[in-house]
Amino acid sequence: MSLAIEATDVVKVFGSIHALDGLSFTVKHGEIFGLIGPNGAGKTTALRIVSTLLKPTSGSVKVLGRDVVDDASEIRGLISYLPEEAGAYKNLSGYEYLEFMAKFTIEDKEMIRETVEVAAKISGLEERLKDKVKTYSKGMKRRLLVARALMTKPKLALLDEPTSGLDVLHSVHVRGIIQQYVEKEGVTVLLSSHNMLEVEHLCGKVALINKGKIVAEGSPVELKKKVNASNLEEVFAKVVGFV
Amino acid sequence: MFKGLFNVIVKEVKELVRDPTLLLGMIIVPLIIFPLMGFAVQTSMKAAEESMGNISIAVMDLDKGTVAENLTNFLTAWNVAIVKIDDLNFTEAVNYVQQSNLTGLIVIPLNFSNNITEGLKAELDVYTVFRGGGIAESTSSSMISTLLKSFEESLVVRKVGEKFPEGPENVLNPIDMSEKSIVKGKSVNIHPNVLFGLMMSQSMGMPIGIMMLLIFAMQLAATSVASEKEEKTLETLLTLPINRLTILAGKLTGSIIVAVVGAIAYIVGFTYYMGSFMGIIPAETGVDLGAIGLAPTLLSYLLLGASLFVSLISALALAISISVFAEDVKGAQALVGPLSMLLIFPMIFMMFSDIYSLPFPLMIVLLAIPFTHPMLASKVAFTGDYLTAVMGIVYVSIFTLAVLYIAARLFGTEKILTAKLKFKGLRRRKRKPTE
Secondary structure, eight states, X not given: OOEEEEEEEEEEEETTEEEEEXXXXXXXXXXXXXEEOOTTSXXXXXXXXXXXXXXXXXXXXXXXXXXXTTTHHHHHTTEEEEOTTOOOOTTSBHHHHHXXXXXXXXXXXXXXXXXXXXXXXXXXXXXXXXXXXXXXXHHHHHHHHHHHHHHTOXXXXXXXXXXXXXXXHHHHHHHHHHHHHHHHHOOEEEEEESOHHHHHHHOSEEEEEETTEEEEEEOHHHHHHHHTOSSHHHHHHHHTXXX | OOTTHHHHXXXXXXXXXXXXXXXXXXXXXXXXXXXXXXXXXXXXXXXXXXXXXTOEEEEEESSOSHHHHHHHHHHHHTTOEEEEOTTSOHHHHHHHHHHTTOSEEEEEOTTHHHHHHTTOOOOOXXXXXXXXXXXXXXXXXXXXXXXXXXXXXXXXXXXXXXXXXXXHHHHHSOOOOOOOEEETTXXXXXXXXHHHXXXXXXXXXXXXXXXXXXXXXXXXXXXXXXXXHHTTOHHHHHTSSSOHHHHHHHHHHHHHHHHHHHHHHHHHHHHHHXXXXXXXXXXXXXXXXXXXXXXXXXXXXHHHHHHHHHHHHHHHHHHHHHHXXXXXXXXXXXXXXGGGXXXXXXXXXXXXXXXXXXXXXXXXXXXXXXXXXXXXXXXXXXXXXXXXXXXXXXXXXXXXXXXXXXXXXXXXXXXXXXXXXXXXXXXXXXXXXXX
16 A cells, blocks of 8 residues: 655754654555654644645655655645644634635635535534634634635645544544544545544554654554553553653 | 635735724724814814904004094904994903903004104004914904004005105015026926925825835735734645745735725825815916926826836835744734835935935935835926836836745745744744644
8 A cells, every 4th residue: 555644764953953853654545643742742843844834854754655845835735734723814704714725726616615515514613604713712713624624635634633622522523524534535644632532542553752753653552552551641651761 | 826816815805804903094094084184174274264254353542543543444344343442441441352252452552643644653552362272263363463464554555655656566566576487498487386386295295195005015914924823824824735926926915905995095085184275275276287297197107106016016025024034913013113114214305305416325325225216206297207217117126026036935935934033122032842
């Protein structure tokens, strides 16, 4: 099976800080891959490099067979990135925002309308989509953004903390949608999360990242077995030598 | 290359126009405040005009001579209502004038008529009641002074006429001066003050208008980039399948559209405000600017348009390049704010002087500022100096290309995400490590 992401020995330096220090991992097509790790471990930097926002200082990253530095604009047509602290244009309505985003990937008017309808269902915002984004709660905004990221059925969705700020019910809903998109639409997902329960339930494969490096990699079951732990939190604590 | 540009422009315009603070400051305030100011000026001017129509004054005639009588008749002939209070003493007269609604009091002392007839200096005491100032009061007062001056002149003409029966005018105004102008090498039968007045309104109005437009546009462009950072929408925008230059072009165009609307609102409001004065001060009429070669030609309009356009793009590109370094809207506006000095500085010189009459180093500094050139171009119709306007357009175009290149570079690289300046003291801040 060909690879959706192939990161090899990626280093990213900001001034004197090594955000990534020889990071390597691969993600297969149709897989939900989870990057987990503490704050400052390098998860967001990794996602930003894969999404072509940042260039690696050294090393290489191939996304869907294309290089993130040389073929950045081509990659942007195939992926969808949901940043952790993303916002939406506050003076546009939810509908206008979704339509604005859809128009970049779809040209046909009818298709745009259908895509926005799909997003309306994913977000569950219904009538509130007619209101301006600035009237939305944090959770509503996040649902709008998750819907935006998935509505165009990208080949690869990069989701940084997809359920951050959502209540339990909406988190369950969003996880269900992600799973559905992977199974039915063949979308590949690379996500980062602090929520180990979420990662354990959702991801087929997980990479534990610490200080800019992968410290363990495998399916949740494999990882738990490997270090004799009952859940991923314990795995992580054991791998980084916290316990 | 510019696929999706229209989509970005529509979004930019919607975002900017729907921003309540922006809408209030740029469109509603000039459209409401200026006309309101104009209305206030107009109303008080009308009140002053009306009060001039019914000036009433108390006259205390202690002289009772012929000249004193002529004086009161003269004032009555000019519609001034006279209240005779010869029977009161001075203190009573002052009290009376204060309590009634009279403009003032004229006291004609004893021997007034006699002194004038004998060729001696006569005294006249004129008091104006000060009730609290205001245009109406001061105009009534100066109206009385003017009338008294006219009366005095009529006395002079009569006296001179007694000695020079062939025409007192020849003695009083021995030189008949006819003032004309030379425009572009031709003599023109128009008083230079009329031309200076016209030139003044042109050279004051255009630089102010150009400056306002450019400042608006710069603030908008800076806001549009910085709000993407503040609202955390930039990262998503930069990962969309759209050329970075298209995003830049969309932001420039959106800012221009809204700035033009703002500038129009400003000009409409300001014109209405100025119009409120013009209605009262009669404008100089009958001057055919076309006939004397001072009317703006199509070429001068085109040059102004071209100069304005390239300057606008350079101002926007400059604002965008600088605002990339700000973390939020406030920061961006603070960074772009000092740039307005580049506009105010040439505007002040353009309003009050001819750039070529300034000391050479200052002239060079002004010519190096790109925003001087549209202001120079706005004077082309008067100066006929097309070459300077064209050279200016070429210079500003080169400058614009350079700044656009920098803006495009900043937009094309990760600098747009990572460049940050901290505001307290403008020190470079250590970049925050991302996760």
